[in-house]
Amino acid sequence: MAFRTARNLAYFSNYIRNYSTNGPLVNVTVNEKSGFATATLQRPSVNSLNLELLTEISHTLQQLEKNKCRGLILTSASNKVFSAGLDLFELHKPNADKIKQMWSTLQEVWIKLYGSSYPTVAVVNGHAPAGGCMLALSCEYRVMLNNFIIGLNEAQIGFSAPMWLIDGMRNTIGSRQAEFALTAGTLFKTEEALKIGLVDEVAQSKEEAIEKAEKFLNKFAKIPPHARSMTKAALRGANIQALVRNKDEEVRSYVDFVTDSQFQDSLGEFIELNLKQKLSK
Numbered sequence: 434m435a436f437r438t439a440r441n442l443a444y445f446s447n448y449i450r451n452y453s454t455n456g457p458l459v460n461v462t463v464n465e466k467s468g469f470a471t472a473t474l475q476r477p478s479v480n481s482l483n484l485e486l487l488t489e490i491s492h493t494l495q496q497l498e499k500n501k502c503r504g505l506i507l508t509s510a511s512n513k514v515f516s517a518g519l520d521l522f523e524l525h526k527p528n529a530d531k532i533k534q535m536w537s538t539l540q541e542v543w544i545k546l547y548g549s550s551y552p553t554v555a556v557v558n559g560h561a562p563a564g565g566c567m568l569a570l571s572c573e574y575r576v577m578l579n580n581f582i583i584g585l586n587e588a589q590i591g592f593s594a595p596m597w598l599i600d601g602m603r604n605t606i607g608s609r610q611a612e613f614a615l616t617a618g619t620l621f622k623t624e625e626a627l628k629i630g631l632v633d634e635v636a637q638s639k640e641e642a643i644e645k646a647e648k649f650l651n652k653f654a655k656i657p658p659h660a661r662s663m664t665k666a667a668l669r670g671a672n673i674q675a676l677v678r679n680k681d682e683e684v685r686s687y688v689d690f691v692t693d694s695q696f697q698d699s700l701g702e703f704i705e706l707n708l709k710q711k712l713s714k
């Protein structure tokens with residue numbers, strides 16, 4: 434049964450309504466004609482990835498897969514920030530159990546989005562540092578609006594991106610550019626990101642970006658879906674399998690790393706320097 438049927442659509446909307454306690458953090462709409470779903474991240478003010486948002490993204494992806502989605506556009510309700518990445522306030526002086534769940538859910542999101550059977554496009558309509566860039570990189574195609582930044586700036590905050598994310602970056606922009614970008618933790622302006630292939634197209638407005646995203650998704654209209662998804666799995670499978678094999682070990686290392694006092698000190702400094710307005714509230 435295709436996801437675009439009215440019955441499935443109603444089921445999906447009900448599911449999202451029932452799932453969220455404080456209103457959905459991800460709003461999903463489906464274009465009944467094309468069958469393409471648009472998932473809009475709407476956690477104020479910057480879509481920072483806390484456990485609740487990550488869990489909702491993960492459940493949304495699961496439902497899309499189950500309902501044989503024909504294509505996904507991932508975007509943001511904010512007109513300034515696509516996603517600010519992991520919620521740094523949740524990483525600061527953390528509860529180890531929550532951190533464990535957070536990292537495990539982040540891994541799930543990568544597995545489900547990078548490995549989705551349906552085609553995916555990120556409409557990057559705002560800044561996309563770190564985890565924001567991760568979400569965009571998990572998609573197959575990226576259309577970005579002008580005057581924003583995107584990149585994996587983990588090195589600047591005092592850690593390294595995990596192996597699966599490094600691989601995702603390498604697959605997108607090539608080894609040499611990935612090495613330059615990751616070791617310096619570079620955040621690229623839209624035009625620079627286009628030049629190195631971190632984004633595929635630039636748009637002047639969200640409407641134009643959505644049109645470009647739909648054009649990309651329509652390219653697959655005549656390709657048998659199972660052939661498309663088998664080919665995608667062949668290309669991306671090794672990355673996913675390596676993560677699945679190493680999942681629990683990575684969660685353990687991550688919790689140790691984040692709860693270590695040295696990391697907490699450097700995160701505290703980063704917050705103080707970059708997000709101190711919020712800290713002083």
Ligand SMILES: CCCCCCCCCCCCC/C=C/C(=O)SCCNC(=O)CCNC(=O)[C@H](O)C(C)(C)COP(=O)(O)OP(=O)(O)OC[C@H]1O[C@@H](n2cnc3c(N)ncnc32)[C@H](O)[C@@H]1OP(=O)(O)O
Binds near residue numbers: 567708
């Ligand atoms: C086997 C090995 C395993 C071990 C692994 C070791 C560790 C590995 C960790 C790897 C992690 C990789 C994956 C992802 C990592 C991350 O995502 S880390 C997060 C990095 N994020 C950032 O650096 C972004 C910081 N924010 C900004 O640069 C800017 O805020 C912005 C996004 C560019 C937006 O700028 P602007 O529009 O000017 O808004 P601001 O005024 O700066 O911010 C608005 C409010 O939002 C709050 N905020 C911003 N970012 C965050 C955030 N990341 N988390 C929480 N909150 C955030 C900010 O404080 C403002 O709040 P108010 O003052 O209350 O308005």
